[in-house]
Amino acid sequence: MSKLLAVGTVAFDAIETPFGKTDKILGGSGTFVGLAASQFGVQTGVVSVVGGDFPQSYLDMMNKKGIDTTGVEIVKEGKTFFWSGKYHNDMNSRDTLVTELNVLEHFQPIVPSSFKDAEIVMLGNLHPLTQAAVLDQMDKQPKLVVLDTMNFWMDIALNDLHEVLKRVDVITINDEEARQLSGEYSLVNAAKKIHEMGPKYVVIKKGEHGALLFNEGNMFYAPALPLAEVFDPTGAGDTFAGGFCGYLAKTGDISFENMKSAIIFGSNLASFCVEKFGTQRMEELTKDEVQIRLQSFKDLTQFDIKIS
Amino acid sequence: MSKLLAVGTVAFDAIETPFGKTDKILGGSGTFVGLAASQFGVQTGVVSVVGGDFPQSYLDMMNKKGIDTTGVEIVKEGKTFFWSGKYHNDMNSRDTLVTELNVLEHFQPIVPSSFKDAEIVMLGNLHPLTQAAVLDQMDKQPKLVVLDTMNFWMDIALNDLHEVLKRVDVITINDEEARQLSGEYSLVNAAKKIHEMGPKYVVIKKGEHGALLFNEGNMFYAPALPLAEVFDPTGAGDTFAGGFCGYLAKTGDISFENMKSAIIFGSNLASFCVEKFGTQRMEELTKDEVQIRLQSFKDLTQFDIKIS
Numbered sequence: 253m254s255k256l257l258a259v260g261t262v263a264f265d266a267i268e269t270p271f272g273k274t275d276k277i278l279g280g281s282g283t284f285v286g287l288a289a290s291q292f293g294v295q296t297g298v299v300s301v302v303g304g305d306f307p308q309s310y311l312d313m314m315n316k317k318g319i320d321t322t323g324v325e326i327v328k329e330g331k332t333f334f335w336s337g338k339y340h341n342d343m344n345s346r347d348t349l350v351t352e353l354n355v356l357e358h359f360q361p362i363v364p365s366s367f368k369d370a371e372i373v374m375l376g377n378l379h380p381l382t383q384a385a386v387l388d389q390m391d392k393q394p395k396l397v398v399l400d401t402m403n404f405w406m407d408i409a410l411n412d413l414h415e416v417l418k419r420v421d422v423i424t425i426n427d428e429e430a431r432q433l434s435g436e437y438s439l440v441n442a443a444k445k446i447h448e449m450g451p452k453y454v455v456i457k458k459g460e461h462g463a464l465l466f467n468e469g470n471m472f473y474a475p476a477l478p479l480a481e482v483f484d485p486t487g488a489g490d491t492f493a494g495g496f497c498g499y500l501a502k503t504g505d506i507s508f509e510n511m512k513s514a515i516i517f518g519s520n521l522a523s524f525c526v527e528k529f530g531t532q533r534m535e536e537l538t539k540d541e542v543q544i545r546l547q548s549f550k551d552l553t554q555f556d557i558k559i560s
Numbered sequence: 561m562s563k564l565l566a567v568g569t570v571a572f573d574a575i576e577t578p579f580g581k582t583d584k585i586l587g588g589s590g591t592f593v594g595l596a597a598s599q600f601g602v603q604t605g606v607v608s609v610v611g612g613d614f615p616q617s618y619l620d621m622m623n624k625k626g627i628d629t630t631g632v633e634i635v636k637e638g639k640t641f642f643w644s645g646k647y648h649n650d651m652n653s654r655d656t657l658v659t660e661l662n663v664l665e666h667f668q669p670i671v672p673s674s675f676k677d678a679e680i681v682m683l684g685n686l687h688p689l690t691q692a693a694v695l696d697q698m699d700k701q702p703k704l705v706v707l708d709t710m711n712f713w714m715d716i717a718l719n720d721l722h723e724v725l726k727r728v729d730v731i732t733i734n735d736e737e738a739r740q741l742s743g744e745y746s747l748v749n750a751a752k753k754i755h756e757m758g759p760k761y762v763v764i765k766k767g768e769h770g771a772l773l774f775n776e777g778n779m780f781y782a783p784a785l786p787l788a789e790v791f792d793p794t795g796a797g798d799t800f801a802g803g804f805c806g807y808l809a810k811t812g813d814i815s816f817e818n819m820k821s822a823i824i825f826g827s828n829l830a831s832f833c834v835e836k837f838g839t840q841r842m843e844e845l846t847k848d849e850v851q852i853r854l855q856s857f858k859d860l861t862q863f864d865i866k867i868s
Contacts (some may be wrong), residue, residue, distance in 0.1 A: 271670045342745060355641060437650060461769040473860050478772060480748040512863045516576040546867050552781050553861050555820045558855050 254395065255295045256501040257367045258285040259386045260358065260376025260490070262310075262324055265530060267345070269484050278310050278531040279374040281337065282324075283399070284487035287534040288494025288521045291542060293501035297367040299323035299386060303330040306366045313535065322364040324403075330355035343482045344459060352391040363389040365560035371395040371504070374497045375420070376490065377402050385492040387419055391486040396506045398422040400493055401450070403429050417450040421506075423495050424455040439464060440471075455496070455515065457489055465515050467508050474515040477523040477548060484529045489520040491534060495521035520545055562703065563603045564809040565675045567595040567694045568684025568798070569664065570608040570618075570632055573838060574644040577651070577792050579820040580710060581680050585838040586618050587643065588682040589708070590632075590774060592795035595842040596802025596829045597627040599808035604674040607631035607694060611638040611668045620698075621843065630672040638663035651790045652767060661721055663772070663812055671697040679703040679812075681807045684798065688720035704814045706730040706805055707759070708797070711737050725758040729814075731764040732801050747772060748779075763804070763823065773823050775816050785831040792837045796830040799842060803829035830852055 260274040260282030267274050277291040282300045289296040297320040300489065311321050336350035362384055373394045375383040383399060399420040404415050406429065415424065431437055434445035443466035460482075463477040482524060482536075495518035500506055519543060527533045568590030575582045590608040597604045603630040644658035669690055681702045683691040687861065691707060696855040713721050714737070725731065731754060739745055743751035751774035755772040761850050762774040768790075770783040801827035808814055811821075828850060835841045 361836055438788050438790070440786050442610070461766070462783070471786060471856075472863075473786075475770070475781045475783070477780060478746075478748050479780075482746070482748050493653075509864075513865050516863055516865060529703055546865060550865070550867070552779055553779075553863075555824055555861075556817075557824060557854060557858070559820050559851055559858070 254296055254371035254501040255367060256364065256372045256374065256497055256503050257297050257299065257370035258282055258289070258374040258376060258494070258497070259299040259332050259361050259378065259383065260285055260374070261378070262298065262302050262306070263333040263335060263387045266334070266350070266446065266485060267484055267486055267529060268312070268338040268349075269457055270339070270341050271483055272529070274529050276334065280333070281490040283314070284490035284525065284534065285374055285376060285494035285497070286314060287317060288491045288518070289498030289501065289520060290319055291495070291537065291539070292498040293318065294501040296320060296497055296498070296501075297323050297364060297370065299361045300368075300542065301307060301325045301327060302334040303355045303357045304328040306332045317535075320367070323362060323367065324492070325362060327355045335521075337486070338443055339485065343485055344418065352396055361386050361389075369452075370499055371544060372501045373397045373398040374418075374493060380405055380409050381415045384412070384416045384419070387416070388403055395462040396421050396500060398424065398493065398497055400489070401429070402426075404434055414449060420451045422455060423451040424457060424489075424496070426457045426459070426489070430454070430456050439489045440466075453511065454474055456539055457492065459485075459488075461517055463492065463509055463519060467511075471510055472508075472512045472515065474519040475552060476519055477545070477552065479526065485526050487534075488525045491525040491531040492518040492522040495520070516546070520549055561602055562679035562809040563605070563675060563677065564597055564680045564682065564805055565607065565671065565694075566590055566597070566606050566682040566684060566802070567607040567669050567686065567691065568682070569641050569686070570591055570610050570614070571604065571641040571643060574642070574658070575792055575794055575863075576646040576657075578647070578649050579791050580837070582837050584642065587794060587838055588641070589798040590831070591622070591839060592798035592842065593682055593684060593802035593805070594627040595625060595839055596799045596826070597806030597809065598627055599829060599845065599847070600806040602806055602809040604628065604806070604809075605631050605672060605678065607671055609633045609635060609663045611640040611663045612636040614640045620623065624684035625843075628675070631670060631675065631786060633670060633766070635663045635855075645794070645799070647793065651793055651816055651820060669694050669697075680805055680809045681705045682801060683707040683724075683812075684757065688713055688717050688724045692720070692724045692727070695724070701727075702732045702807060704723040704729050706732065706801065708732045708801055709737070709822050710734075714740055722757060728759045730761040730763060731757070731759040732765060732797075733766070734765045734797070737762050738762070761819065762822060765782055765800065767793075767796075771800065771823055771827060773819055780816075780823065781818045782827040783860060784827055785853070787831065787834065790834045791839070794838060795842075797832045799833040800830040802826070818850050824854070824857055828857055
């Protein structure tokens with residue numbers, strides 16, 4: 253079993269969907285990654301920052317799940333990062349209503365000494381310089397560095413992004429962002445170009461259309477489980493990434509074959525995440541439920557054709 | 561082995577893509593279905609209509625592939641159905657430039673006596689009354705009736721469509737059309753509603769995002785093979801349907817388990833169809849190429865996770 257270090261946001265979200273709306277609830281990429289990874293019982297540390305307004309009970313919940321929050325700095329006089337968004341009827345697009353960076357604006361990540369030897373590092377969707385600052389603090393180059401990013405950083409910090417990508421093994425990115433970063437429409441060609449930027453493995457997230465894993469001519473595809481109802485998509489991408497990293501950390505095997513299983517586990521966990529608002533479903537999720545749904549993934553994708 | 565009867569268009573297409581453009585070339589849903597089914601060596605009859613301008617050489621090519629064209633009526637004084645379209649850069653959307661119905665306008669399908677006992681019938685995307693007229697001519701209810709349709713018929717002939725759907729086992733439809741027909745956004749719920757309209761099996765085609773097969777609570781998903789280059793998507797959906805029907809006809813097994821293999825074969829053949837303009841790639845396709853690419857589909861989708 254490997255140690256997993258995740259840097260990302262720990263935040264407040266206020267979400268509106270066709271099914272209802274929430275007040276400020278727990279959110280953030282670091283939170284979702286941590287909760288997903290906690291399913292595998294791996295030692296997970298989250299590096300983030302919150303304000304004095306952040307409830308201790310949220311941290312307690314994370315700790316109870318086995319998530320080490322030593323690296324979550326609390327800026328007493330500051331306010332926690334807050335995002336508010338409204339999903340459209342199709343749940344595939346959303347409007348951001350509010351983004352208050354607050355304590356995130358001057359965030360300098362500090363890796364706790366107990367996680368400087370983490371074998372797997374997940375760099376959540378933050379400024380590329382913040383992501384690089386985490387790698388700088390590691391005792392040595394981790395066994396596997398996974399990076400998530402978005403179009404925003406390509407727009408305002410493309411050079412910094414290119415720099416950090418050279419130090420990254422796996423990038424997770426959505427299809428539109430992959431096209432923007434590579435200048436290629438075909439995802440096969442996009443993955444090839446991004447591969448040349450550094451990451452040996454390129455994971456392209458296509459939301460309800462699943463995810464593709466590329467590695468030097470190899471491809472693997474994990475569908476999203478078709479659901480009767482998507483209640484709240486917030487955090488699904490981070491849960492996917494957390495499941496991916498968590499499974500790799502648990503097994504300690506970063507081969508392409510094992511990454512196949514890892515993205516199935518990621519997709520599996522993401523399918524739960526969207527069933528309730530915020531982190532609620534992930535907080536109550538049991539190992540049995542995960543196993544049962546894995547069988548659904550098998551039924552959905554496995555076939556028996558003999559090649560002659 | 562079962563006999564396959566397909567009704568659909570045999571037509572001229574003129575296609576423009578970012579890679580080039582064609583003059584009038586061979587096209588039509590009946591043509592693509594027939595060519596796909598010919599890969600399985602099943603006895604396939606096509607019911608359609610062409611004008612006096614339709615080259616005998618095209619029919620000769622189809623016959624050489626084992627496609628029975630007795631049911632392709634030739635209206636000497638008429639002109640063949642002609643469609644012209646231009647694909648956008650992303651290849652996922654297109655503009656129709658020209659649609660000349662010509663002989664298709666008054667098309668009355670005539671099922672050759674040698675195919676009135678066909679076990680599998682593929683009703684290509686035509687007016688629902690034309691589709692029903694084919695079923696009316698069968699000696700008895702076929703073992704499996706597969707129907708393809710589109711939003712156009714929902715707009716102008718919804719009642720007729722509902723009538724013919726009661727006589728259909730499998731519907732193939734794209735995601736937007738499934739949503740329109742059912743009034744449900746979630747494809748799981750859409751499939752359930754369409755199921756209640758008649759078809760026990762609902763195949764939802766998602767283009768580059770693959771296809772889903774639904775049957776009374778069972779789901780199966782076949783991805784589209786990610787390709788570096790999609791040269792011309794014309795006919796991919798019909799090739800998919802033809803591969804699906806052809807495989808079922810060859811095996812004579814219409815169980816859900818076997819339909820899983822059938823949609824993988826359909827998706828496999830469609831991945832070739834888009835590699836060249838029109839029918840070109842399907843005309844030259846060899847069984848070896850098909851087998852090799854089936855292995856790519858296995859590599860793309862099969863994983864090894866033990867359920868505990």
